Amino acid sequence: MKSDVYFINFKSINKSILNYIDKAFSSVKYSIKKDSLVACKVHFGEPGNTTYIRPVYIRRIVENILKAGGKPFLTDTNTLYKEGRSNAVDFINSAIYNGFGFDSVGAPIIISDGLKSNNKIYIETKDSKFFKKISIGGDIYFTDEIVVVSHVKGHIAASFGGAIKNISMGFATRATKQQMHGDVKPVNNYEKCRACGLCIKYCPADAIKIKSLKDIKNKISIIKDNEIEKKVAYFDYDKCIGCADCIAVCPYGALKILWNESTENFLKKMGEVTYYFLKELNKNILYINFITDITPNCDCMNFSEYPISPDIGILFSFDPVAIDKSSIDLIKEQAGVDPFKNYRPEIDYDIIFDYCEEKGIGNKNYDLINVL
Numbered sequence: 001m002k003s004d005v006y007f008i009n010f011k012s013i014n015k016s017i018l019n020y021i022d023k024a025f026s027s028v029k030y031s032i033k034k035d036s037l038v039a040c041k042v043h044f045g046e047p048g049n050t051t052y053i054r055p056v057y058i059r060r061i062v063e064n065i066l067k068a069g070g071k072p073f074l075t076d077t078n079t080l081y082k083e084g085r086s087n088a089v090d091f092i093n094s095a096i097y098n099g100f101g102f103d104s105v106g107a108p109i110i111i112s113d114g115l116k117s118n119n120k121i122y123i124e125t126k127d128s129k130f131f132k133k134i135s136i137g138g139d140i141y142f143t144d145e146i147v148v149v150s151h152v153k154g155h156i157a158a159s160f161g162g163a164i165k166n167i168s169m170g171f172a173t174r175a176t177k178q179q180m181h182g183d184v185k186p187v188n189n190y191e192k193c194r195a196c197g198l199c200i201k202y203c204p205a206d207a208i209k210i211k212s213l214k215d216i217k218n219k220i221s222i223i224k225d226n227e228i229e230k231k232v233a234y235f236d237y238d239k240c241i242g243c244a245d246c247i248a249v250c251p252y253g254a255l256k257i258l259w260n261e262s263t264e265n266f267l268k269k270m271g272e273v274t275y276y277f278l279k280e281l282n283k284n285i286l287y288i289n290f291i292t293d294i295t296p297n298c299d300c301m302n303f304s305e306y307p308i309s310p311d312i313g314i315l316f317s318f319d320p321v322a323i324d325k326s327s328i329d330l331i332k333e334q335a336g337v338d339p340f341k342n343y344r345p346e347i348d349y350d351i352i353f354d355y356c357e358e359k360g361i362g363n364k365n366y367d368l369i370n371v372l
Contacts, residue, residue, distance in 0.1 A: 001363065001365075002322075002363065002365045002366050002367045003317060003318070003319035003321075003322035003362065003363045003365070003366045003367070004028075004317060004318075004319075004322075004366070004367055004369055005315055005316070005317040005319070005322050005323055005326045005366045005367065005368050005369065006024050006027050006028055006315065006316040006317065006369050006370075006371050007313055007314075007315055007326075007330075007368050007369065007370050007371060008020045008021070008024055008313045008314040008315075008316075008371045009312075009313045009370060009371075010311055010312060010313045011313075012370070012372070017057070017314070018056070018057075018060045020314070020371055021057065021060045021061065021064070021314065022060070022064060023371050023372075024314070024316045024371045025064040025068075025316075027316070027369070027371050028286065028316045028317075028318070030064070030068060030286055031068060032065075032068050032069060032070045032144070032145045033069070033144065033145075034069040035069065035070075035071060036069070036070045036071065036144035036145045037070070037071050037073070037143050037144045037145070038065050038070035038071060038072045038073070038143065038144065038145040038146070038147060039072075039073060039075045039110075039112070039139070039140055039143040039145070039146045039147070040058070040061060040062060040065065040072050040073065040074050040075065040107065040147045040149060041075055041076065041140070041146060041147065041148045041149060041166060041167075041170050041171070042058055042074055042075075042076065042100075042149045043076065043150070043151055043166065043170070043299050043300075044074075044076060044085070044091070044094060044095035044098055044100050044109075045094075045098050045299045046083055046084055046085065046094070046299065046300050046301060046302045047083075047084040047094045047097055047098065047302060048301075048302035048303050049098075049299050049300075049301055049302060049303065049304050050304045051151075051153070051293035051295050051299065051304040051307075052098065052151055052293075052299045053149060053151050053290050053292070054099075055098075055099040055100050055104045055105050056104075057290065058074065058100065058105050058149065059104065059105040059106055061147065061149060061288065062074075062105055062106045062107045063106065065147065066106070070144075070145060072107045072147075073107050073108050073109070073110045074095070074100060074105065074107050074108070074109045074110070075109070075110050075111065075112045075137075075139060075140065075143075076091070076095075076111060076112070076170055077111065077112050077113040077117065077137045077140070077170060077171065077172060077173060077174075077177075078091060078111060078113055078116070078117040078173075078174050079091075079174070079177075079300065080174050080177040080178055080181065080248070081300075082253070083300075083302065084302075086174070087115060087116055087117075088111040088114060088115045088116075089115070091111050092109050092111065095109050096109075110139055111137075111139075112137030112138065112139035112140040112171070113137035113138065113139075113140075113173045113174070114137075114138065114139075116249060117173045117174040117175065117248050117249070118202075118249065119137065119138035119139065120135040120136065120137065120138055120173045120175075121135065121136050121137075121138050121141040122134070122135050122204070123135065123136060123276050123277070123280050125272075125276055128272055128276070129268070129272065130179075130265070130268070130269050130272055131179060131269075131272065131273075131276075132241045132243070133204075133241070133243060134172070134176045134179065134243075134273055134276060134277075135172070135173040135175055135176050135243075135245075136171050136172060136173065136176075136277055136280070136281075137171055137172070137173060140171050140281075141280075141281065144283075145283065145284070145285075146281070146283055146285045146286075147285070147286045147287075147288065148163055148166050148167060148170075148285055148286070148287045148288070148320070149166075149288045149290070150162050150163045150165070150166040150287070150288070150289050150290070151290050151292070151293070151299055152289050152290060152291045152292075152294060152324075152327045152331070153293070153294050153295045153296075153297070153298060153299065154294075154295060154296040154297050154298070154308065154339075154340055154343060154344070155297065155298050156297055156298065157181070157263065157266050157347075158263075158266065158267060158270065158347065158349060158352070159340045159341070159343075159344045159347035159348075159349040160324075160328060160340045160349045161298055162289055162323065162324040162327050162328075163287045163289060163320040163323050163324050164270060164271065164274050164320050164321070164324055164352060164356060164361075165270060167273075167274045167277055167278070167320060168180065168269075168270040168271070168273040168274045168277070169270070171277050172273060172277075173248065174244075174247075174248035175243055175244040175245045175247065175248040176244070176273060177244075177248075178244035178247050178248060179243065179244050179269070180261070180266060180269040180270060180273060181261055181266065182261050186199075186235050186240070186244075186246050186247055186255045186256075187255065187256050188232060188233055188234075188235065188254055188255060189253075189254045189255070189256065190213065190230070190232045190254075192252050192253055192254035193232045193233055193252065193254040194252055194254075195210050195230075195231035195232055195233060196251070196252070197210060197233075198249050198250065198251065199233050199245075199246035199249060199250055199255070200233065202245040202246060202248075202249050203245060203246055204241070204243060204245065205239050205240060205241045205243070206239060207235060207236045207237075207239035207240040207241070208233050208234065208235055208236070208246065209233075209234050209236070210231055210232070210233060210234070211231070211232065211234040212229055212230065212231055212232075213229070213230050213232060214229065215234075233246075233254075263346070263347050263348075264348075264351055267347075267348075267349065267351040267352040267355065268351065268352070268355050270352060271352050271355035271356045271359060271361070272355075272359070274320070274356060274361055275356070275359040275360075275361055278320075278361060284318065285318070285320075286316065286317075286318060287315075287316070287317050287318065287319070287320050287323045288314065288315065288316050289314065289315040289323050289324070289327050290314050291311065291312040291313055291314065291315065291327055291330060291331065292311040292312070292313075292314075293307055293311065294307050294308055294309040294311075294312075294331065294339075295307055295308065296308055296339075296343050308335075308339040308340075308343060309331050309334055309335045309339055310334060312330050312331065312334055313330070315327060315330075316371075317366075319362040319363055319366070320356070320361060320362050321353060321356050321357055321361055321362025321363055321364055322362055322363050322364070322365070322366035323366075324353070325353055325364050325366065326366050326368055328340070328349075
């Protein structure tokens with residue numbers, strides 16, 4: 001059984017791409033319940049980046065959602081790293097700066113995991129190979145319908161980023177992003193720690209206590225004499241479940257963000273998070289991949305690099321695996337080589353396709369249907 005993937009081939013167009021987007025919506029028979037709240041998941045781009053999906057395309061997608069009877073909003077979740085999108089205020093300002101304001105796209109922006117990534121729903125993962133629990137942005141969880149709009153490009157850790165990455169990273173809270181990127185056992189920088197107690201408030205395992213350095217001096221190699229009475233957050237690793245909530249909420253940067261996961265496990269973790277998110281949401285999700293401005297790295301970069309392939313087109317599907325696999329295949333066919341594997345030969349992105357297909361997320365076999 002193959003999955004349908006609808007293809008707007010830029011080599012074949014003879015009118016505005018916007019008109020073909022309308023036709024693609026009609027071809028995939030996109031339908032929603034009247035007055036449904038529809039999350040349009042997009043990547044707004046880091047300030048300074050210029051190769052994210054053009055807002056005029058997003059506006060046309062919004063218009064088709066409105067035509068179908070939905071009430072769309074643009075959304076994403078806060079970034080793990082602290083640049084222009086790690087809290088909702090900076091994030092919305094960055095999105096507007098990059099052209100995604102209401103006057104440009106016709107839909108409001110809602111950051112799904114809230115002001116400081118504290119609007120979340122926990123998902124139990126009892127049979128997971130990697131997690132005890134993960135968390136998804138609350139507004140993504142409670143929305144009625146979802147359209148995942150992904151910019152196909154390279155990625156520093158995954159080699160390739162498309163719909164699957166847009167789900168796993170884009171639906172996740174900062175804490176679950178950290179879980180995917182590193183082997184999570186919080187390491188406290190006692191010089192930065194101010195014992196504010198916020199990490200304790202968010203710890204679901206009661207694994208953190210406020211103690212003085214003198215009480216834990218046998219667990220620390222060096223303590224200055226004048227700091228012996230200083231209060232700090234102390235972590236009981238026997239209780240810690242590695243959820244990374246504490247790292248995500250620390251306002252002083254005392255808890256180090258970890259980027260130490262192996263490539264293979266990182267790819268499998270993304271697949272596993274995607275599996276649990278889609279299973280929990282249990283929604284009919286439309287995926288749209290833009291194979292344009294295909295750069296070696298993600299739109300999280302604060303600059304844009306030279307494309308590694310010419311623009312190819314836009315894909316529509318209800319299968320995240322099929323749409324990503326067909327994106328890769330079209331890029332390889334256009335370039336005559338695999339530019340992602342040429343750029344990062346040490347990363348085997350096929351791992352995530354095999355893993356996701358095995359988990360029942362989607363199908364690597366597809367029929368490519370031209371939207372004419």
